[in-house]
Amino acid sequence: MSKKTLVEATINGETIEFLCEPRQSLLEALRDVLELTGSKEGCLTGDCGACTVLVDGRAVCSCLMLGVEAQGKSIVTVEGLATNGVLSVLQNKFLEHAALQCGICTPGFLISAKSLLDRNPKPTEHEVRYALAGNLCRCTGYDKIVKAVLDAAADIRSQGEVKAAPR
Amino acid sequence: MHAIDYEAPTTLAQAVSILKAHGENARPFCGGTDIIVQLRAGVRRTEHLVDVKKIKELQTLFFDAKQGLRLGAAVPCIEISESDVMRRYYPGLTEAAHLIGSLQIQNRASVGGNLCNGSPAADTTPALIALGARARVVGPNGEREVPVEAFVVSPGRTVLKPGELLVELLVPAPAPHSSDAYLRFIPRNEMDIAVVGVGASLTLDGDKVKAARIALGAVAATPILAAKAADAIIGKKLDDAALEAAGHAASDACSPIDDMRGTAEFRLHIAAVLTRRVLSIAAERAKKN
Ligand SMILES: Cc1cc2nc3c(=O)[nH]c(=O)nc-3n(C[C@@H](O)[C@@H](O)[C@H](O)COP(=O)(O)OP(=O)(O)OC[C@H]3O[C@@H](n4cnc5c(N)ncnc54)[C@H](O)[C@@H]3O)c2cc1C
Ligand code: FES
Ligand code: FES
Numbered sequence: 001m002s003k004k005t006l007v008e009a010t011i012n013g014e015t016i017e018f019l020c021e022p023r024q025s026l027l028e029a030l031r032d033v034l035e036l037t038g039s040k041e042g043c044l045t046g047d048c049g050a051c052t053v054l055v056d057g058r059a060v061c062s063c064l065m066l067g068v069e070a071q072g073k074s075i076v077t078v079e080g081l082a083t084n085g086v087l088s089v090l091q092n093k094f095l096e097h098a099a100l101q102c103g104i105c106t107p108g109f110l111i112s113a114k115s116l117l118d119r120n121p122k123p124t125e126h127e128v129r130y131a132l133a134g135n136l137c138r139c140t141g142y143d144k145i146v147k148a149v150l151d152a153a154a155d156i157r158s159q160g161e162v163k164a165a166p167r
Numbered sequence: 168m169h170a171i172d173y174e175a176p177t178t179l180a181q182a183v184s185i186l187k188a189h190g191e192n193a194r195p196f197c198g199g200t201d202i203i204v205q206l207r208a209g210v211r212r213t214e215h216l217v218d219v220k221k222i223k224e225l226q227t228l229f230f231d232a233k234q235g236l237r238l239g240a241a242v243p244c245i246e247i248s249e250s251d252v253m254r255r256y257y258p259g260l261t262e263a264a265h266l267i268g269s270l271q272i273q274n275r276a277s278v279g280g281n282l283c284n285g286s287p288a289a290d291t292t293p294a295l296i297a298l299g300a301r302a303r304v305v306g307p308n309g310e311r312e313v314p315v316e317a318f319v320v321s322p323g324r325t326v327l328k329p330g331e332l333l334v335e336l337l338v339p340a341p342a343p344h345s346s347d348a349y350l351r352f353i354p355r356n357e358m359d360i361a362v363v364g365v366g367a368s369l370t371l372d373g374d375k376v377k378a379a380r381i382a383l384g385a386v387a388a389t390p391i392l393a394a395k396a397a398d399a400i401i402g403k404k405l406d407d408a409a410l411e412a413a414g415h416a417a418s419d420a421c422s423p424i425d426d427m428r429g430t431a432e433f434r435l436h437i438a439a440v441l442t443r444r445v446l447s448i449a450a451e452r453a454k455k456n
Contacts, residue, residue, distance in 0.1 A: 005173070022173035022216070025203070045204050046272055047358075058245070058274040064203050065275065068173050069218065112270070133357050134269020 009070040011036070012080030020067035027051045029067030030077060038078035038107045042136070049135030052108035053077045059115040061134075078107035081114065089159070090114060090152045097148035101139035108135045113149045121157055125150060168206050175218035179305055179334065182217055187307045187330040189215045195332050197241050198275035200268065201284040217332075224334050225279070230256060235340035240279025240333040244291075245270070247278065257338065258452060259347030259366055259445075263294035266351060269358060279333045282315065285323045288361045288385035292319065294349040296382035296392050297366035300338045306331030316382065316392040342378070345370040346452030350445045351384070352437045354428065361385045362429040365417070365441040369400075371453045376400045381413065381442060386421035386434050393420035396442060405450050413446060414439030 004019040011034065020029045025044075030036045030053070042048035044063045051063040054076040081088045090113055093099070100106045109132060116123055116131035123131070128149045129142075137145065173196075176182040186193050193215035196202055205211040219225050225241035230252045238247075244264040247253045253261045260278075267276050267290055281289045282302065295315045302313045307330045315336070319325050327333065341347075347368035353359035364384035370377045379397040384390045396416035403409045423434035 021170065023168045023171050025168075044207060046200055046268065049269065049271060052271055055274075059271050060274050061271045064199050064272075066173060066199065066203070066216075069175075069199075071175075115270075130357075131270060134271040 005068050007068055007071050009072065010074040012076055018067075022066060022068050024067045025063050026053070026055075026065040026067050026070055026075070027062040029070065030062060030075075033067070036077050036079050040104050040107055042104065042108075047136065048105070049108040049112060050105055052111045052135065054111060054115060057115070057118065059112050059134075076111070076114075078110055081110060088114075089155050090117070090149070093148040093152040093155065094145070097144045097151065099140060099144040099148040105135060105137040105139075109137070109145055113152070116149070117153055117156060121153060121160070123150070123153060128153075168203075169212070171206070171213065172215045173218065174215070175221050177221045177223075179222055179224055179332075182219060182222055182332060183305060183307060183330060185215075185217050186332060190329045193217055193329075195219050195283070197277045197280040198243060200272050200276040201280060201286075219332060227335065228253075232340055236336075236338040238278060238336040238338065240283075240335055241277050242279075244273040244276050244278065244281075248273065256341055257298065257347060259349040259368065259449065260291065260294040260298060260338070263291045263349040263351075263364075263366065266290050266349075278336065282318060282336075283325055283327065283333055285319045285321075285325045285389075287319070287322055287387060287389055288364065289390065290349070290351060290361060290364055290384065292390040293364050293366035293382035293384040294347065295336060295338070295366075296390060297347055297349075297368045297380045298338050299368070299380060300336045302336055303334045304331050305334050310334075312337070316390070319389040321388055341368075341456065342370045344372070344377075344453050344456055346449050346456055348445045348448040348452065350441045350448070352441060360428065363423075363434050363437040363441055365438065365445045367442070367445045367449045369446065369449050369453055371450065374404050376403055376405055376409075376450075379446075381417055381446070383417060383421060383438055383442075386423045386438055388422075391420055393417045393442075396420060400446065405446060410443040410446060414442045417442035 040050035042050035053062045194213040196216035225239040227239040229237045247264040278291045300315045349366040351361040351364035369379040381393045381396040399412040418435045418439040423431040
């Protein structure tokens with residue numbers, strides 16, 4: 001067994017240090033070392049997107065990144081979406097639209113959707129479908145997920161307008 | 168995955184010396200989208216991964232209207248599709264990079280890794296060959312340049328020797344009235360491996376083709392340059408007869424296999440169809456340049 005390496009990273013806004021073996025994926029480091037089990041393991045080949053996390057703001061499959069590569073990076077997982085136990089708009093919209101059934105794909109979809117909305121606050125349906133194309137769901141048939149993301153985008157925009165309005 | 172060591176050097180010299188020290192037991196590591204899958208499946212083995220992403224030369228994307236493009240081997244595909252310069256001057260290479268996997272994959276996968284993995288079906292390789300790109304390689308015995316069409320020697324194997332690494336891809340500046348294009352056929356809309364991929368670049372002189380390069384992927388043991396297909400249109404008007412002749416010559420250059428994605432016969436047919444289409448697209452683009 002190769003020796004463990006000390007990694008320092010910002011995870012969901014908090015700077016932390018952890019030990020991991022170079023052979024461990026970021027997904028294994030998150031789930032087995034840091035006990036952040038929100039990110040899911042589906043395929044381990046980059047196809048399903050259940051393991052999607054943000055790394056320096058970009059959505060990546062944590063099953064195809066090494067834990068040691070997280071050194072100095074900022075990682076956001078599904079656990080980082082709620083603020084003090086209050087769900088984000090996106091999370092609430094998934095519940096409202098019943099955009100999940102078994103839920104195994106949901107953490108990945110939420111992260112991919114966040115990555116889209118952070119960059120493009122007014123996506124078309126086509127853009128939403130493209131941004132979510134790396135995430136597979138065997139239960140919902142996708143329509144509800146797409147609607148939830150479009151509705152979340154509209155909601156976030158209108159909140160932004162409310163915030164921007166009083167002068 | 169079996170136990171490995173990992174290092175992330177910040178200079179080329181360090182990377183070469185680590186690779187040299189470990190010889191056959193070390194491999195460069197970039198976005199990991201091929202190598203992690205292969206190590207996990209046990210189809211490749213290595214003791215030592217040398218992460219090349221922190222080396223400045225490998226992260227460069229620099230375009231000069233005279234000298235052309237220097238594309239660092241580690242630049243992720245997403246940076247290519249988000250680059251105005253790439254979309255403007257190398258639309259075919261850009262569309263090839265944009266076809267790779269999902270956004271999650273494009274955020275990690277590099278064009279250099281796509282080439283070094285040595286798959287016959289790698290999407291960006293025919294696009295690079297069509298553009299006349301050269302690979303700049305550095306190793307313990309200094310550096311060398313290899314034309315991209317000579318880089319992959321058999322499925323999964325390249326000209327790289329132990330200790331060597333791909334630094335960057337050098338792509339000539341497009342001549343006036345030039346452009347490129349890439350098309351692939353897959354059985355679904357997104358996210359699949361090419362059944363056939365065709366890249367083409369051409370230069371127009373009035374209504375005639377002055378220069379052209381056509382390259383194909385997934386139709387032979389390595390990506391190929393179809394020189395005879397280009398010869399079929401050079402000096403000619405790009406009319407239906409010329410397109411037909413190029414398509415035939417492209418198909419003749421292929422030596423495909425039957426696999427679950429398509430039969431050899433189907434691949435030969437599609438190679439001709441895509442060649443005609445990709446030339447028409449490149450020509451339309453070239454007229455505007
Ligand atoms: C879900 C999924 C979908 C995909 N879809 C497509 C697709 O549609 N089309 C397509 O073409 N590909 C596709 N791929 C494969 C594609 O992602 C890879 O080929 C990628 O481009 C490799 O780059 P990387 O940076 O991830 O390389 P890595 O996986 O890090 O490395 C790949 C290989 O190249 C070597 N290497 C890397 N960098 C260097 C260097 N600088 N010098 C020397 N050797 C080096 C490594 O040792 C390794 O053998 C897909 C992959 C996945 C997981
Ligand atoms: S587990 Fe990572 S993509 Fe499926
Ligand atoms: S809700 Fe079950 S896989 Fe998506």
